Amino acid sequence: MKFKSKLASGLVIAGLSIMMSTSAFAWNEGGGEKDEAMHLTPDLENGREVYEVCSACHYPEGWGTEDGTFPQLAGQYRAVLIKQLADIRERNRDNPTMYPFALPESIGDAQALADVVEYISTLPMNPDNGKGQWAEGTAEFTQGKKLYDDNCVKCHGDHGQGDKVKFYPRIEGQHYKYMLRQFEWIRDGKRRNANPDMVKQIKAFSDKDMQMVINYVSRIKVDKKDLAPSKDWKNPDFD
Amino acid sequence: MSKKLILSIAAVCLSTAMGSAQALDGAALFKNPQKGGCTACHGKDAKSPIMPMYPKLAGQNSAYLLQQLKDIKSGKRNNGMTAAMKGIMHMVNDDEMKAISDYLATLKP
Numbered sequence: 001m002k003f004k005s006k007l008a009s010g011l012v013i014a015g016l017s018i019m020m021s022t023s024a025f026a027w028n029e030g031g032g033e034k035d036e037a038m039h040l041t042p043d044l045e046n047g048r049e050v051y052e053v054c055s056a057c058h059y060p061e062g063w064g065t066e067d068g069t070f071p072q073l074a075g076q077y078r079a080v081l082i083k084q085l086a087d088i089r090e091r092n093r094d095n096p097t098m099y100p101f102a103l104p105e106s107i108g109d110a111q112a113l114a115d116v117v118e119y120i121s122t123l124p125m126n127p128d129n130g131k132g133q134w135a136e137g138t139a140e141f142t143q144g145k146k147l148y149d150d151n152c153v154k155c156h157g158d159h160g161q162g163d164k165v166k167f168y169p170r171i172e173g174q175h176y177k178y179m180l181r182q183f184e185w186i187r188d189g190k191r192r193n194a195n196p197d198m199v200k201q202i203k204a205f206s207d208k209d210m211q212m213v214i215n216y217v218s219r220i221k222v223d224k225k226d227l228a229p230s231k232d233w234k235n236p237d238f239d
Numbered sequence: 240m241s242k243k244l245i246l247s248i249a250a251v252c253l254s255t256a257m258g259s260a261q262a263l264d265g266a267a268l269f270k271n272p273q274k275g276g277c278t279a280c281h282g283k284d285a286k287s288p289i290m291p292m293y294p295k296l297a298g299q300n301s302a303y304l305l306q307q308l309k310d311i312k313s314g315k316r317n318n319g320m321t322a323a324m325k326g327i328m329h330m331v332n333d334d335e336m337k338a339i340s341d342y343l344a345t346l347k348p
Contacts, residue, residue, distance in 0.1 A: 053289065056279030059272050069330060070272060097326035100290050101279070 027195055028167055034086045036110040037117070038079060047119030048237055050112050053101060060238035061228070062123040066130035068177025075125035075173055075226055077164035081117045087193040094192070125222060128231040130175035132215025144216030147209055151201050152217075160220045168195075173226075176218035183210055265342025268335050275327035277339070285343055292320065298348030304340035309333070 054073075058064055062074035073081065087093040088102040100106060107113060134140040156162050160172030171179060185191035187202050187210065205213070268274045270283070280289050285297040296304065310316035312328040331339070 053279060055272075056270075057272050057276035065273055065330075067273075067330070069327060070276070096322040097324075100323060106289060 027193070028083060032086070033089075033110050033113070034082055037082050037086075037113040040111050040114040042114045042118035043111070044115070044118055044122070046112065047115035047117070050107055050116040051119045052238065053106065054116070055238060057098070060235040061126070061233065062120055062235075063126035063129075064175055064178065066175055066177070068130060068175045068179075068181060071178045072126055072129060072174055073120050074123035075222070076120070076170055077162065078117045078121050079164050079167050080162070080169045081120060082113060083167050084193075085113060085117070092193045094190075123235065124228040124233070125173050125226050126231065127222075127227040127229075129173050129218065130177055131218045132176045132180075132211065134212070134215045136219065140212045141216060141219070144212035144214075147205075147213040148216050152213070155195075155198065156217075160217050171217050172220040173222040174218070176214060179214045179217060180211065183214055263335060263338035265338040265340070268331070268339050269342060273330065274335060275330040280323065285346055286348065293323075295348070296343045297346035299343060301337075301340040301344035304343055305337055308336040308340065312336075 055062075057070045058073050059070075062072065064070040064072040084093065085102055085107075088095045088098060089104075091099075095102070107116065132144075134144070152160075155166075155168045156171050157168075160170065162168040162170035182191060183202070184207075186194040186199060187205060189199070202210075269277045269285070278285075280293055281296050282288055286295040288295060307316060308328075308331075311321055311324055312331075314325070317325075
C-alpha cells in the first residue's frame with residue numbers, strides 16, 4: 001500500500017468531495033472524483049499493490065464469500081466499481097466494515113482508485129458462486145425467471161450482464177446471499193445510492209418474490225470465457 | 240443411494256468428531272477471509288492496524304481478548320468504532336474466537 005503524497009491527495013479529495021456533495025441527492029450525477037478516476041490511465045502494477053489489502057476480505061481472487069458477507073468483485077465493470085467505491089467513501093452507501101478501506105488514506109487518490117479497479121478487472125470470475133435453493137425445473141425457479149424477464153431485463157440485461165456505460169451492475173455470477181441483502185436494502189430504502197427507477201420497479205416485491213428472482217439470477221450461467229478454469233484456481237499474484 | 244447416504248452420514252460424524260477433537264488453527268483463522276478477514280484491519284502481524292486508532296492485538300492476554308470478542312459480537316461492547324468490526328462477527332463461533340485469542344496471545348507485542 002502506498003502512502004505517498006497522502007497530504008496532497010487528501011486535499012484533492014477534500015476539494016472534490018465538496019464539489020460532489022452539492023449533487024449528493026441525484027442518482028449518479030457526473031463529475032468529481034468518479035469521472036476523474038474513469039479517465040486516468042491506470043497503472044496495473046500499483047493496482048495490484050493497492051489490492052493487497054482488499055484481498056484480506058474479498059480474497060486474492062476477488063471472489064468474495066459464499067455466505068454473502070463479502071461480494072465477488074471479479075467480473076464487475078470498472079465504472080460500477082468506481083461508482084460504488086466513491087459512494088462508500090462519500091458515505092452515500094453505508095458500509096461500516098469497509099469504510100476505512102475506501103478512504104483516501106488507505107487507497108490513495110483518484111489515480112489509485114483507477115489502478116485498483118483496473119487490477120480487479122483482470123481477475124476471472126468464480127465458477128462456483130453461491131446459489132439460491134431452487135434448481136432449474138422447480139416452480140420457484142420458473143417464477144423467478146418470469147419476474148426477472150418482466151422487471152429487470154431493461155437495466156440488467158437478458159442474462160444479468162448489466163450495462164457498463166450506464167453504471168448498471170453486472171449481477172450474473174454474484175453470490176445469492178449478497179444479492180438478496182442488497183435487493184432488500186434497495187427495496188426498503190436502506191441502500192441510499194440505489195437507482196430510484198429500480199426502487200420503483202421492485203416496490204411491490206414480496207420477500208418470496210425477491211428470493212425467487214435472486215435465486216434465478218444466481219443460477220444464470222456465466223460465459224465460460226469470463227470464468228476461472230476451476231473453483232480451485234488461485235491468483236498467482238499473491239501467495 | 241443408501242450406500243451414499245451411509246457414507247455421507249459417516250463423513251458428517253467424522254467431521255464433527257474431528258471438529259471438536261482437533262485443535263483449531265488460530266493463526267489460519269485469523270488470516271481467513273471466510274472467518275472475517277481480521278488481518279485487513281489489524282494487520283497480518285496483529286500489530287499494524289489499518290487505522291491509527293484501531294487496537295494492536297499481538298501479545299495481549301487470551302482471556303481478555305476472548306471476552307472482548309464475545310462482547311463485540313453480542314453488542315455489549317459498542318462504541319463509535321465497534322461498528323466496523325461488528326459486521327463480520329457472525330463469521331466466527333466461540334471455539335474459533337478462543338483459538339484466535341490463544342494465538343494472538345503468543346505473538347510478541
